[in-house]
Amino acid sequence: MKSIVVFGSNGQLASELRDISNLEKGYQFHFISRNEVNFESEIEIKKYFENLLPKDTVGIINAVAYTAVDLAESEIATAKSINTIAPGIISEKCNQHGIKFVHISTDFVFDGHKCTSYLETDSKNPLSVYGKTKSNGEDLILQNDKSAIILRTSWVYSKYGKNFLKTILRLASEKLEISVVEDQIGTPTWARDLAQVSLEAITSNHSGIFHFSNEGVASWYDFAFEIVSQVNKNCNVKPIPSISYPTPAKRPSFSVLNKTKIRNSFQFQNYHWKDRIPLVLSELI
Numbered sequence: 365m366k367s368i369v370v371f372g373s374n375g376q377l378a379s380e381l382r383d384i385s386n387l388e389k390g391y392q393f394h395f396i397s398r399n400e401v402n403f404e405s406e407i408e409i410k411k412y413f414e415n416l417l418p419k420d421t422v423g424i425i426n427a428v429a430y431t432a433v434d435l436a437e438s439e440i441a442t443a444k445s446i447n448t449i450a451p452g453i454i455s456e457k458c459n460q461h462g463i464k465f466v467h468i469s470t471d472f473v474f475d476g477h478k479c480t481s482y483l484e485t486d487s488k489n490p491l492s493v494y495g496k497t498k499s500n501g502e503d504l505i506l507q508n509d510k511s512a513i514i515l516r517t518s519w520v521y522s523k524y525g526k527n528f529l530k531t532i533l534r535l536a537s538e539k540l541e542i543s544v545v546e547d548q549i550g551t552p553t554w555a556r557d558l559a560q561v562s563l564e565a566i567t568s569n570h571s572g573i574f575h576f577s578n579e580g581v582a583s584w585y586d587f588a589f590e591i592v593s594q595v596n597k598n599c600n601v602k603p604i605p606s607i608s609y610p611t612p613a614k615r616p617s618f619s620v621l622n623k624t625k626i627r628n629s630f631q632f633q634n635y636h637w638k639d640r641i642p643l644v645l646s647e648l649i
Contacts, residue, residue: 365392367418368566371454372427373397377468379524380559381425388563394418403428404445406453413457423464423566426454429498433472436494437612447497452504459509466565468558471518471550471577473499476616483622484516484573491614502573513565514573515558518621519587522555523647532588533648536597546585546603550619551577554640564630574629575621578637590638594645 368388372378373395385393402408429447430436436443451467458465472495473488490496505512521529529552535542553576561576582590585603592601606617623634 365420366390367392367394367421368423368425369394369396369418369421370425370427371396371401371403374525375427375429376520376522376524376527376555377427377558377562380522380556381427381562384556384559384563388567391422391567392418392420394421398428403450404442406449409450409453410457413461417461421461421463423466424454424458425562425566426451426465426467427562429468431494433492433494433615434612436492436497440493443493443497444500447494448500448504451501452508455505455509455512458512464566465505465509465512466562467501467505467512467514468562469502469514469516469573470495470498471516471619471621472616473502473516474616474619476548476618478618481620481622482575484575484625491616494613495616506573511571513568513571515562515565516573516575516621517553517558518550518577518619519552520555520558521552521644523644524555528552528584528587529591529641529644530648532591533595536592536595536599539599541600541602542588543602543604543609544585544588545606545609546583547605548615548617548619549581549583550616551580551621552582552587552637552640553577554637554644557635557640561626561630561632564632568630570629574626575623576626577621577623578640579623579634580636580638581620582637587637590641591645594641595649
């Protein structure tokens with residue numbers, strides 16, 4: 365049986381991939397944790413390909429990333445190792461072995477100055493260390509492996525790990541009022557939908573950059589308000605400007621991703637972000 369390797373085992377995407385991997389007939393999945401491979405080490409990554417990679421591997425999904433956006437401003441070397449150097453090595457090895465490579469990237473490669481949804485071909489101008497290291501990782505992948513797929517996504521949440529939805533649920537149960545930024549605009553994405561698209565990508569003949577998020581547009585305030593409304597919490601969600609909630613890392617004020625290309629290339633049904641929240645809440649509450 366052909367193997368698909370997922371780098372990452374405990375994150376949101378990897379956890380959702382594990383849940384749905386049994387639906388992908390004809391493939392055996394291997395989930396590689398950071399305990400098995402230190403993705404900050406070039407030597408360990410290369411050693412995995414040389415000694416541990418299943419012989420029948422046809423695809424690798426890289427779900428490992430340094431995603432602590434604010435912490436990355438001070439942990440630059442770590443963010444660079446995981447978000448830039450590691451994807452560069454993985455893409456080089458995948459190209460050498462003839463293995464399909466799917467890498468997950470981010471809307472934070474853009475500066476947010478555009479007023480319409482971002483196309484795959486739009487110029488990048490990341491504002492943060494996180495965004496810069498992810499952008500540089502993309503560049504290395506495109507140089508090393510012409511058959512690779514880069515999936516840019518945004519505002520990922522699920523029942524797993526730490527994410528915005530779970531934070532809002534906790535705060536709404538503890539407080540009578542919470543304040544949430546209203547002038548950063550993007551689109552929430554359920555990790556399970558991203559997992560489905562990742563599987564579509566890894567078994568496809570496509571290559572290059574694709575954008576995927578759920579449908580619709582929202583501010584962080586809109587996202588929080590919808591979460592609280594659906595759980596009927598006695599909590600008021602108050603909109604505030606970004607200037608009232610300063611963070612170490614700058615974030616794009618508008619990072620909605622245009623999904624025309626991926627809709628025309630892959631066979632999947634996408635959903636509005638508001639329609640996915642009840643499904644996640646049903647798994648958590």
